[in-house]
Structures are given as structure tokens and as C-alpha cells.
Amino acid sequence: MGNLFPNLITIGIIAVSMLIFSTFTLFAFNLTNFLKIWEDKIEVIAYLKRGTPSSEVEPLLDRTRLLEGVEIVRYVSPYDAMTFMETKLGGQKNLLQGIQPALLPPSFEIQLKKDYRNPAKIDEVVGHLREIGQFEEIQYGQEWVDTFSALVHILRLTQWILGGLLLIAIVFITSNTLQLAISSRREEIEVMHWVGAGPGFIRVPFYVEGLIQGLLGGGLAILFLFLLHRGLFLHIPPSMQAWLARVPVLFLPPETIAWILLGGTVLGFFGSFVASIRVLRYK
Amino acid sequence: MIEMVHVFKTYPSQISALSDITLEISSGEFTFVSGPSGSGKSTLLRILCCAEKPTGGEVVVDGVQITHPGFKKIHQLRRRMGIVSQDFKLLRDRTVKENVAFVLEVTGHARGEAKSKASDMLKRIGLEEREEAPILALSAGEQQRVAIARAVVNSPSLILADEPTGNLDAKTTLDVMGIFSDLNHQGTTIVFATQFTGLIKRFPYRVIHISNGQVSNGKKVASNEVREVKAGE
Numbered sequence: 001m002g003n004l005f006p007n008l009i010t011i012g013i014i015a016v017s018m019l020i021f022s023t024f025t026l027f028a029f030n031l032t033n034f035l036k037i038w039e040d041k042i043e044v045i046a047y048l049k050r051g052t053p054s055s056e057v058e059p060l061l062d063r064t065r066l067l068e069g070v071e072i073v074r075y076v077s078p079y080d081a082m083t084f085m086e087t088k089l090g091g092q093k094n095l096l097q098g099i100q101p102a103l104l105p106p107s108f109e110i111q112l113k114k115d116y117r118n119p120a121k122i123d124e125v126v127g128h129l130r131e132i133g134q135f136e137e138i139q140y141g142q143e144w145v146d147t148f149s150a151l152v153h154i155l156r157l158t159q160w161i162l163g164g165l166l167l168i169a170i171v172f173i174t175s176n177t178l179q180l181a182i183s184s185r186r187e188e189i190e191v192m193h194w195v196g197a198g199p200g201f202i203r204v205p206f207y208v209e210g211l212i213q214g215l216l217g218g219g220l221a222i223l224f225l226f227l228l229h230r231g232l233f234l235h236i237p238p239s240m241q242a243w244l245a246r247v248p249v250l251f252l253p254p255e256t257i258a259w260i261l262l263g264g265t266v267l268g269f270f271g272s273f274v275a276s277i278r279v280l281r282y283k
Numbered sequence: 284m285i286e287m288v289h290v291f292k293t294y295p296s297q298i299s300a301l302s303d304i305t306l307e308i309s310s311g312e313f314t315f316v317s318g319p320s321g322s323g324k325s326t327l328l329r330i331l332c333c334a335e336k337p338t339g340g341e342v343v344v345d346g347v348q349i350t351h352p353g354f355k356k357i358h359q360l361r362r363r364m365g366i367v368s369q370d371f372k373l374l375r376d377r378t379v380k381e382n383v384a385f386v387l388e389v390t391g392h393a394r395g396e397a398k399s400k401a402s403d404m405l406k407r408i409g410l411e412e413r414e415e416a417p418i419l420a421l422s423a424g425e426q427q428r429v430a431i432a433r434a435v436v437n438s439p440s441l442i443l444a445d446e447p448t449g450n451l452d453a454k455t456t457l458d459v460m461g462i463f464s465d466l467n468h469q470g471t472t473i474v475f476a477t478q479f480t481g482l483i484k485r486f487p488y489r490v491i492h493i494s495n496g497q498v499s500n501g502k503k504v505a506s507n508e509v510r511e512v513k514a515g516e
Contacts, residue, residue, distance in 0.1 A: 193358075196358045
């Protein structure tokens with residue numbers, strides 16, 4: 001198609017808009033992934049009342065295992081708890097000198113079924129656990145789960161609101177820049193109208209132009225995002241790299257990339273469609 | 284071929300371009316539409332080729348009621364028309380042959396066939412030696428001949444020519460008129476708008492006078508009247 005400058009501007013604008021959207025998508029994707037990893041590890045710890053006879057532990061274990069949503073229950077005796085703390089403290093385990101294991105409460109580490117690893121379902125299970133009199137305290141990091149879920153929810157919401165605004169902006173900008181491209185071929189289009197070229201014959205090249213611009217814009221956005229993602233890893237301090245090894249920052253999965261490319265293409269097409277309605281009326 | 288019944292055209296600025304025009308042009312006729320500049324000739328032709336819609340009345344062109352609210356297929360009607368305008372409307376970045384072949388290409392002919400037909404047409408109007416020349420290298424007369432070649436290459440049944448000799452010298456004007464006369468002898472209906480009475484007097488064709496947006500007999504302004512002028516009148 002004739003006019004290179006408006007075409008490059010359109011591709012650039014689609015690329016920037018899709019890059020912003022893709023960046024939010026990448027953040028949301030990684031936070032969701034992080035939440036999933038964390039949810040997989042989520043456990044409920046139910047502390048038994050001190051002095052609970054060991055004869056009651058086994059029936060209590062059975063009762064807990066039968067609760068809805070519970071997958072695995074592990075009994076942690078005061079001695080196991082002491083060993084765990086010593087392992088955690090490593091070189092500073094001498095801080096525990098003088099503390100008798102009996103001071104530590106026995107507990108149940110309760111792993112939940114996959115479907116129950118979310119705030120609402122955890123509350124449900126914890127409610128059932130609270131009905132058991134032998135438990136003194138139940139911990140599951142509720143506040144953290146709630147905060148993190150809210151954060152992911154806000155990010156996803158922002159992503160879609162921003163996506164909606166960008167969508168309108170892309171259609172508006174694409175249609176306007178395509179109008180420039182159409183204007184640059186006004187003479188040819190006028191002659192086409194004059195000699196009886198069908199509306200499809202006149203419009204289809206502009207639709208194809210919009211499709212290609214959208215696809216290229218989407219492709220460039222993905223490429224820039226990939227380079228940013230790679231570049232970020234090159235400049236991460238070693239201390240953070242160790243942490244990231246446990247929680248990997250992933251790039252967008254292929255199906256999301258395909259959706260973004262498709263989105264760019266559809267937006268480019270829609271922009272050219274709007275432009276054609278506005279300026280390619282048969283006259 | 285053409286029928287206009289009580290046709291009005293008033294622009295949004297309340298300027299009346301055509302007022303109560305009623306006329307009929309038969310198939311195969313050569314008709315001059317004459318009148319001074321601004322009399323409504325171009326508006327009349329623009330209505331006939333669907334470039335403008337009248338504000339009132341009925342227009343039928345080649346059996347199609349173009350004023351019908353449901354009429355949408357302008358391009359199909361235009362394929363049966365050849366339109367020649369004073370400003371040629373040629374593609375300046377293409378050659379003579381490409382300009383003529385363009386009509387055939389956009390109406391679905393293969394590129395090779397379009398170029399071959401364009402060459403034949405250019406030969407008929409005496410431009411075979413200029414077919415590879417860029418349009419801007421041509422004189423005004425040659426450009427007008429290219430515009431005519433483009434208008435007729437698709438063998439239209441109707442040619443609408445709006446001041447096609449307006450920019451031409453006397454000799455080229457006669458050449459161009461010769462081309463139109465030949466086409467008319469082959470059965471093409473021609474509506475030829477011009478303000479030059481000298482040209483009208485040289486050719487024995489019907490004349491429709493138009494003045495202040497009304498068809499007149501040339502003496503007193505009266506709507507709904509068509510004056511036919513024969514050569515020598």
C-alpha cells in the first residue's frame with residue numbers, strides 16, 4: 001500500500017498499545033502463577049491443647065482426615081517441632097538452648113485438597129476445625145491470602161479496564177491513520193468510484209492493510225515484551241535470583257501470545273472497517 | 284434511456300441548482316445540454332451518474348430508477364456508463380495505457396486482457412504511440428482523449444460528458460467531437476454538456492437548454508420544456 005508513513009505510525013501505535021496491555025497481562029499471569037504456587041503450599045496448622053493425652057491423637061487425626069476438603073494430616077509432636085526450629089535457625093540454633101520441647105505445643109499440619117486452596121474454602125475448613133474442642137489455635141495466614149488475592153483481583157481488573165480503553169484508542173487511532181492512507185489514494189479511489197469498481201474491490205485492500213498492521217503491531221508488542229522480560233533477568237541482582245528460582249517469572253504462554261496477536265489483528269481490521277465506513281462511501 | 288420527471292436539486296445553503304426538470308433522452312441519441320456557466324448542467328449530469336441525489340422528483344437511467352430509496356448498486360450502473368469530465372480525472376502516476384486498462388482491471392478483467400483491450404482502444408483514438416507515456420507528459424488534448432478512451436473502453440451504452448472540450452483548442456475539440464460522433468453512430472447514447480454554442484451549431488444533434496436550473500426553450504424561461512435544435516437553426 002502506497003503511504004508508508006501513516007502505515008508505520010499505525011503499526012507503532014498498535015504495538016505500543018498492545019505492549020501496555022501485554023505487560024499487564026504478563027504481570028497478572030505471573031502473580032496468578034505465584035498465587036497458584038503459594039496456594040499449592042498452603043497449609044492449615046491446628047495446635048492441640050497442651051496436655052492432650054497421646055491416646056487422643058490418633059482418633060483426632062482420623063476425625064480431622066474425614067473433614068471435607070482435607071487431603072493429608074500430619075501430626076507434629078513437640079520434639080518434631082523443636083527439630084524443625086533447630087533446622088530453620090541453622091547456625092543460630094543455640095538460641096533454643098534451655099527451651100524444653102515440652103513447652104512447644106503439638107500440632108496437626110493439614111494439607112487441603114486442590115479445590116479448597118482458596119480463601120473462601122479455607123475459611124470453611126477452618127470453621128469445621130474450630131468445632132473440635134481439642135484444638136487450641138488454628139493458623140493459616142488468612143490475612144496474607146486475602147491481601148494477595150485482592151491484589152491479583154485488582155491487577156486483573158486494571159488489565160481489563162486498561163484493555164478496554166486501549167481497545168477504543170486503537171480503533172480510533174487505526175481508523176484515523178487509515179483515513180490518512182485512504183486520503184493519499186483519494187484520486188485513485190475517486191476514479192474507481194467513477195468507473196464502477198465494486199465497493200468490495202475498493203474496501204478489501206484497506207481491510208487487508210488493517211489486518212496486517214494489527215498483526216504486525218501485536219507481533220512487535222510481543223517481541224518488545226519478550227526482550228524486556230529477557231533484559232530484566234540480565235540485570236537482576238544475585239540475591240533476588242535465588243528467590244526467583246523458587247518463584248519463576250514466566251513469559252506469556254503460547255495461547256496468550258496467540259490471543260494477543262489475534263487481538264491486534266482484529267483491532268487493526270476493525271479500525272480499517274470504521275475508516276472505510278467513514279470515508280469510503282460510494283459517491 | 285434517460286427520464287427525469289419533476290426533478291429538483293436544492294443545496295443545504297438553499298441554492299437551487301435544478302428546478303422542476305422534466306426531460307427524456309432516447310437510447311442511441313446524441314444530446315447536447317447547453318447553458319451558461321452555473322446554469323445547472325454539471326448538476327444534471329452528476330445526478331444522472333449518481334454522484335448527487337436530487338432533492339425531489341424521479342430519475343430513471345438505463346431502466347434503473349436511481350431515485351428509488353432502495354437503490355444501492357451505483358457501481359453496477361456506472362459500469363454501463365462512461366463518464367468524461369472537464370478535469371479528466373486521470374491517474375497522474377500511471378501511464379496512458381495503465382489509465383485506460385485500470386477501468387477494466389477494477390471491473391474484474393484479467394490484467395493481460397485489460398492491457399490488450401486498452402491498447403486497441405488507444406489505437407482507435409490515435410494514441411497508440413503514446414501508450415507507455417506518463418500522463419503528465421501529454422498535452423491537454425491528448426489527456427482528454429485518454430479520458431474518453433477510458434470512458435468507452437468498457438463499451439458503455441451511455442456516455443455522460445461534462446464540458447469535455449472546455450480546455451481544448453479548436454482543432455482538438457473537433458477531433459474529440461469526431462470520436463463522440465463515431466461512438467454515437469455505433470449506438471452509444473451520449474449526453475454532452477457544453478456552454479459553447481458555436482460547437483452546438485456545427486453538429487446536427489438535439490439540444491436541451493438549461494438556464495438557472497430550469498430547462499428552457501431558449502427564449503423565455505419555462506419549466507418542463509425541451510427545445511430541440513437541428514443543425515442550421
